[in-house]
Amino acid sequence: MTEIHSAARAAIFSRIREANSTINAAMRTAGYQNIQREYQQSASMSRETIVRTFAERLHEYDANVYESTPTAVSSIIAQLLAAYGQRSAIVAKDVPREWLPKDLNWKKEAEASIGDFDKAEDAIIVCETAIAHTGTIVLRDSRRLSLLPDRLLCVVRERQIVETVPEAIKRLQPFAADALTFISGPSATADIEMTRIRGVHGPRILDIIIVRD
Amino acid sequence: MSIRVGDAAEAPPFQKAVLTLLGDTQLRQNVRHATDVITQKRAQVVAEQTDWQELRSAASAIKTHVLQYLDQYLSQFEAACTAAGGHVYWATDADEANRIIVDLVQQHGSREVIKVKTMTSDEIGLNRALEDSGIHPHETDLADMIIQLGNDKPSHIVVPALHKNRQQVREIFMQKMGLRELGDNPEDLTAAARQYLREKFLNVKAGISGANFLIAETGGVCVVESEGNGRMCVTLPDTLIVLAGIEKVIPSFRDLEVFLQLLPRSATGERMNPYNTIWTGTQSSEGPQQLHVVLLDNGRTRVLADREGRQTLHCIRCGACLNTCPVYRQTGGHAYGSIYAGPIGAILTPQLFEMKHAQSLPYASSLCGACYEVCPVKINIPEVLIHLRGRVVREQRASASLEGIAMKVMSRIFSSRRRFEAAQRLGKLAQWPFVSNGWITSLPGELGNWTTARDLRPMPKQSFRDWWREREKGKQS
Numbered sequence: 296m297t298e299i300h301s302a303a304r305a306a307i308f309s310r311i312r313e314a315n316s317t318i319n320a321a322m323r324t325a326g327y328q329n330i331q332r333e334y335q336q337s338a339s340m341s342r343e344t345i346v347r348t349f350a351e352r353l354h355e356y357d358a359n360v361y362e363s364t365p366t367a368v369s370s371i372i373a374q375l376l377a378a379y380g381q382r383s384a385i386v387a388k389d390v391p392r393e394w395l396p397k398d399l400n401w402k403k404e405a406e407a408s409i410g411d412f413d414k415a416e417d418a419i420i421v422c423e424t425a426i427a428h429t430g431t432i433v434l435r436d437s438r439r440l441s442l443l444p445d446r447l448l449c450v451v452r453e454r455q456i457v458e459t460v461p462e463a464i465k466r467l468q469p470f471a472a473d474a475l476t477f478i479s480g481p482s483a484t485a486d487i488e489m490t491r492i493r494g495v496h497g498p499r500i501l502d503i504i505i506v507r508d
Numbered sequence: 509m510s511i512r513v514g515d516a517a518e519a520p521p522f523q524k525a526v527l528t529l530l531g532d533t534q535l536r537q538n539v540r541h542a543t544d545v546i547t548q549k550r551a552q553v554v555a556e557q558t559d560w561q562e563l564r565s566a567a568s569a570i571k572t573h574v575l576q577y578l579d580q581y582l583s584q585f586e587a588a589c590t591a592a593g594g595h596v597y598w599a600t601d602a603d604e605a606n607r608i609i610v611d612l613v614q615q616h617g618s619r620e621v622i623k624v625k626t627m628t629s630d631e632i633g634l635n636r637a638l639e640d641s642g643i644h645p646h647e648t649d650l651a652d653m654i655i656q657l658g659n660d661k662p663s664h665i666v667v668p669a670l671h672k673n674r675q676q677v678r679e680i681f682m683q684k685m686g687l688r689e690l691g692d693n694p695e696d697l698t699a700a701a702r703q704y705l706r707e708k709f710l711n712v713k714a715g716i717s718g719a720n721f722l723i724a725e726t727g728g729v730c731v732v733e734s735e736g737n738g739r740m741c742v743t744l745p746d747t748l749i750v751l752a753g754i755e756k757v758i759p760s761f762r763d764l765e766v767f768l769q770l771l772p773r774s775a776t777g778e779r780m781n782p783y784n785t786i787w788t789g790t791q792s793s794e795g796p797q798q799l800h801v802v803l804l805d806n807g808r809t810r811v812l813a814d815r816e817g818r819q820t821l822h823c824i825r826c827g828a829c830l831n832t833c834p835v836y837r838q839t840g841g842h843a844y845g846s847i848y849a850g851p852i853g854a855i856l857t858p859q860l861f862e863m864k865h866a867q868s869l870p871y872a873s874s875l876c877g878a879c880y881e882v883c884p885v886k887i888n889i890p891e892v893l894i895h896l897r898g899r900v901v902r903e904q905r906a907s908a909s910l911e912g913i914a915m916k917v918m919s920r921i922f923s924s925r926r927r928f929e930a931a932q933r934l935g936k937l938a939q940w941p942f943v944s945n946g947w948i949t950s951l952p953g954e955l956g957n958w959t960t961a962r963d964l965r966p967m968p969k970q971s972f973r974d975w976w977r978e979r980e981k982g983k984q985s
Contacts, residue, residue, distance in 0.1 A: 300597055300598060300608070301598075303598040303599055303600045303604055303805075304598040306600050306805075307598055307600060307754065307803075307805045307809060308579050308582075308583075310805070310809035310810075310812075310813070311578045311579045311582075311754075311809055311812065312579055313813065314809060314812040314813035314818075315575075315576055315577075315578070315579070315812075318576045318577070320577070320580065323577045323580055326573050326576065326577070327573060327759055327760075330566060330569045330570055330573060331565060331566060331569060332562075332566050332766075333559070333562040333565070333566070334559040334562040334563045334566055334766070334769075335558070335559045335562075336765075352779065356778075356779075356782075409710060409744070413706075413710060426780075428779070429769075429779040429780035430779065430780065431780050436792075436793070436794070438739070438743045438785075438792070438794040438795060439743060439744070439794055442736060442739050442740065442743065460765050460768055460769050461765040463765075464761070464762055464764055464765040465762075467761075468761060468762070471723075471725070471726050471728070471761035471788075472592065472726045472727075472728060472788040472789075472791070473788070473791075473792065474785070474786070474787040474788075474792035474794065474795060475784075475785070475786040475787070476739070476783065476784070476785055476786075477768075477780065477783065477784035477785075477786075478782065478783060479778070479779070479780040479781065479782050479783075480782050481782065482734070482735055482736035482782055482783070483734050483735070483782050484650050484698060484734055484735045485545075485667070485734075485776065486649075486650040486651040486654070486667055486669060486670075487650070487654075487669075487672075487673075487674055487677055487694040487697055487698070488538075488541065488542070488673055488674055488694060489541065489542050489545040489546065489667070489670070490694040492694050492695055492698045494698075494702075495650060495698055495701065495702060495734075495735035495736055495737070496648075496702055496705065496706070496709070496735050496736035496737045496739075496740055497735070497736025497739065497782070497783065498736075
């Protein structure tokens with residue numbers, strides 16, 4: 296395979312170079328820097344409006360949004376789980392202990408097997424950053440925990456919320472080579488008659504708790 | 509070299525295929541409903557994005573730039589992906605890509621694979637190649653599943669089963685999943701798919717996906733989706749094979765800030781689609797231990813060599829041009845005879861084939877320009893369509909077709925006043941058997957190609973030249 300493979304590589308590269316024979320190969324960096332980026336790259340709204348927009352956009356895409364003070368997080372989580380009839384959950388490693396209800400029967404993400412993820416009804420996670428404009432949370436890690444359980448609960452700190460996609464990408468740049476997951480609402484499809492259905496393969500329910508600083 | 513675009517080489521011409529499809533009222537109703545819903549949703553979320561035109565311009569500039577330095581960005585991607593634990597392979601055509609992927613799955617020892625929706629795999633006919641080697645591919649996108657289980661063909665880039673309604677989907681699912689009862693609500697049908705596939709996601713050890721973006725700077729891959737099936741396929745298997753066209757590379761992680769705003773709004777009318785996954789090599793503590801990226805040419809470098817046509821490679825496969833196209837909205841996707849339907853298919857398919865097949869497609873358009881207006885990366889589709897029509901004509905002229913001969917005769921007639929006036933006199937005499945009620949509605953032979961779609965006024969009794977001559981005479985006297 297290796298020989299065919301390197302012959303194919305050489306053939307493709309020589310065809311590309313032939314097609315671009317009039318291009319000065321040394322001008323790449325300058326060419327990239329000269330790309331005009333006149334789109335919005337920084338926030339234009341007040342902090343309060345940004346948080347409100349984030350909540351509205353999440354809501355529009357079927358996520359449930361709750362606001363909390365730093366000390367009330369555990370009681371909101373307790374209420375939510377009680378409403379679901381649950382006393383157990385799998386919890387991501389960066390979730391502070393004090394956010395977890397006292398009587399919660401919880402398992403660490405690192406100790407969970409694929410079977411545990413599949414069987415779990417509830418997952419509790421945090422995010423790296425959040426985008427108001429699109430109602431998006433962005434996760435580093437927790438790829439399986441945020442996918443297999445039926446309900447996903449994410450706690451977002453107010454300072455993690457930015458207004459625009461470019462601001463989020465800037466914040467994520469140091470982690471560009473990590474596994475990143477952008478989540479905007481529960482898993483969904485519109486493949487049958489363009490009717491939007493919640494919860495195809497990923498979580499059916501997305502709960503977001505915004506912790507005000 | 510064997511360039512393949514699905515079964516497009518064997519497909520009938522568009523103008524012929526369309527005749528049967530236009531008679532299928534159910535299909536036309538389904539297509540009309542789906543395209544209406546998406547275009548409305550798109551219009552809303554595009555209108556609220558105040559910097560939409562600036563985003564389009566930036567996206568177009570990034571794509572133009574990438575194509576100019578494609579070799580450099582591809583080798584940068586290859587080096588970064590390899591450094592992060594991935595393996596990169598190169599395939600000049602469909603057969604090579606299929607062979608590489610079948611070999612990889614066989615080395616892994618798997619008899620089945622889970623697949624995320626990838627148009628590129630339909631382009632190379634990957635499922636057939638896998639099946640021929642005894643490997644069963646499970647399509648996991650809901651629409652792709654409907655197509656696979658129903659032995660059907662995709663009719664749209666983004667929502668490939670939009671030509672099926674709920675009752676039709678229900679029948680396919682009941683039959684193929686062996687269910688005795690199933691409702692026909694989209695909720696019931698979606699739940700059936702969830703149950704059917706969960707076990708596959710947890711147990712099948714090899715996955716195949718496409719890529720929306722390959723990031724040269726980091727060697728990362730970005731997959732954009734809605735259902736979560738994509739995340740399952742790129743996260744849970746031990747071995748993951750990514751198949752991507754060479755034009756999918758973007759320079760930097762930062763460029764995602766442009767494309768991740770344009771793609772979801774254009775494709776499904778959402779501000780952001782539910783899930784985007786970006787991962788790099790095999791460094792993540794979760795995700796496949798083996799990552800193979802197969803980079804495919806299959807005619808793309810030839811498109812690159814055509815100065816007017818190369819902008820076709822900007823395409824990010826959003827499908828907005830299909831939804832807005834007055835021709836696609838009437839015919840649906842199957843008439844195009846290619847997995848790439850609609851305006852973008854009409855320019856992409858014949859170019860990948862080097863104009864050897866699908867020559868009717870550049871004519872499957874009214875050149876109204878709606879496709880250019882909605883294109884998030886500013887591909888001037890009407891301009892490319894006209895350019896390709898020119899190529900078709902030049903090639904036909906070279907091969908001395910009847911039309912070519914007719915055009916030569918015409919050019920002789922039009923170049924001399926004497927011959928032109930003689931032809932007018934002859935035309936006036938020859939047309940009378942075809943005129944009825946002041947219109948010509950049907951002409952014989954090759955000329956009939958004109959009158960199948962349009963009626964003609966007959967030539968007037970007195971030509972402008974005759975009238976002018978008489979008028980001048982009158983003045984003198």
